[in-house]
């Protein structure tokens with residue numbers, strides 16, 4: 001589904017990604033771990049189409065199509081979803097209106113009519129229930145004054161609403177309390193199918209206890225330096241990154 | 251002949267058309283002298299540093315428009331807030347249009363300045379209020395000198411006027427270029443409430459210059475809710491001089507929506523003559539092309555325990571220019587004043603400019619005055635966030651600009667106005683906001 005070949009990206013002439021290779025197949029869950037500043041969020045943003053980053057080499061292929069020329073919104077229309085590490089506050093736009101706009105713009109791009117209002121309401125109700133989000137919450141301005149955990153839960157609510165093909169969750173677990181972590185993870189699992197895929201970026205094993213990865217990758221200094229199964233995450237949890245850094249620098 | 255000379259020499263002819271025995275006669279003559287001495291404002295005046303009337307004044311404006319053909323309501327309906335029941339005072343090329351209007355004398359007076367200035371029954375109000383707070387600067391004086399027509403509204407005490415009052419000035423293009431000088435007087439007595447909507451609308455591309463003066467008196471505990479919709483043609487310019495005198499515990503709110511016109515200058519002045527007064531002025535300006543909108547506000551805090559709130563938002567595209575000059579004066583006696591001022595702007599184009607200048611003159615020591623101006627671009631991280639959810643760039647931009655200006659509408663109490671303004675904003679920003687508002 002997603003294939004990344006030798007991806008190099010930089011920001012303001014500073015190289016950040018230095019040759020990433022990744023192959024995600026339908027139905028799979030991939031975890032990306034790695035020390036702070038290694039390039040995880042950058043990779044997520046580059047896949048989602050953030051223009052600030054310059055792709056200098058390599059390619060990102062989604063279902064056989066090179067994404068290079070596609071804008072962020074076009075990538076979203078193709079089913080890419082990014083759950084932000086730091087969701088942006090948008091005063092003046094309610095969660096509900098934001099979702100209606102996002103869904104109908106996506107439908108418009110596919111040549112579909114707007115979703116009928118009653119169907120939209122039903123969808124919102126259903127997904128809010130899944131993530132145990134209070135209805136009152138949905139009329140508040142998007143992310144404005146939301147707690148850290150509320151923002152993350154809201155990201156997954158949006159994911160549930162949009163039903164993406166490829167979801168990239170960037171540290172969605174950070175800021176979540178124990179119950180919220182379970183609710184959010186449960187939400188993600190419910191949305192999983194054999195046709196879609198999830199990439200989770202995280203620092204901790206505890207999320208991976210709930211969302212069990214098929215593959216775990218370690219990103220360090222802009223490269224994937226080690227890949228393994230779920231077992232690798234346990235090893236990292238126990239031993240930290242020093243041994244990997246040593247291997248790389250040896 | 252220059253416009254100033256033309257106006258001065260027209261004054262004699264104008265005098266012949268009005269009643270020279272009335273007490274207003276002397277006021278007009280003094281005003282003419284004041285205009286003659288000062289003329290039109292020019293860029294050397296501090297208050298007109300960023301707004302030039304020069305090119306507009308070059309037009310050969312006619313000052314006495316000829317009678318014109320009646321307008322059909324169906325052709326101009328869209329300029330009304332037509333989905334609410336309202337009183338209407340409608341003028342066409344400066345002349346009252348009775349068939350488009352809906353005035354009343356039933357317990358309240360919603361009628362014409364021309365009647366008020368001539369009929370004896372209005373004499374007491376005219377003597378007490380007319381030209382009592384309008385300043386003596388060149389433009390206001392010019393209006394006073396030619397004051398003959400406009401809206402006259404008097405709400406006696408303890409009346410809550412349920413229906414809003416719409417004042418609309420149409421210009422038909424009957425003249426190659428037209429200058430209008432509407433003069434409005436609004437007196438709201440103790441405990442009374444009124445809602446007013448004002449609009450100036452040109453119907454053709456012929457140049458129009460409106461120099462309007464509105465005096466508003468909000469007496470004890472009165473509530474005045476005033477909406478100015480400025481969405482005129484590119485050929486029309488407006489100088490709006492509004493003066494509001496407030497008595498104790500009164501509440502006056504002016505919303506100014508500036509979306510159109512070639513040049514718009516709003517001189518909005520509040521005078522707080524009493525305690526526990528609340529003055530609110532809010533504005534949304536969204537312009538492009540070579541449009542120019544200048545908000546020049548004054549709040550004069552004269553007595554203790556009063557508040558003022560100013561919140562102006564501006565979005566400037568293309569070669570447009572904006573000016574915000576907000577002056578707050580707090581007199582020595584005006585302790586416990588709470589004055590708030592904010593002016594936030596987004597420059598969409600790098601050719602657009604905004605000059606924003608707060609001016610605080612505070613002579614009291616126990617006051618709270620806050621002010622802040624910002625000038626920025628749209629937040630790029632917010633743009634990426636919206637786009638990553640599938641909202642295209644143009645719509646994302648529109649949504650963010652809409653969100654930026656939207657909270658100014660929170661204080662709009664008439665739902666039909668709110669939805670109308672919302673639609674105008676969406677239209678102005680060129681987006682189809684994909685949800686119900």
Ligand SMILES: Nc1ncnc2c1ncn2[C@@H]1O[C@H](COP(=O)(O)OP(=O)(O)OP(=O)(O)O)[C@@H](O)[C@H]1O
Pocket residue numbers: 011012016034035036037038039040041042043052085
């Ligand atoms: N817009 C930018 N301008 C300058 N430097 C940037 C920018 N974006 C990322 N970087 C730098 O690129 C490097 C990788 O950042 P990135 O956010 O991708 O790390 P990360 O792996 O997600 O870290 P964390 O675990 O702390 O979230 C960092 O050194 C960061 O400072």
Ligand SMILES: [Mg+2]
Pocket residue numbers: 040041042085170171
């Ligand atoms: Mg990160």
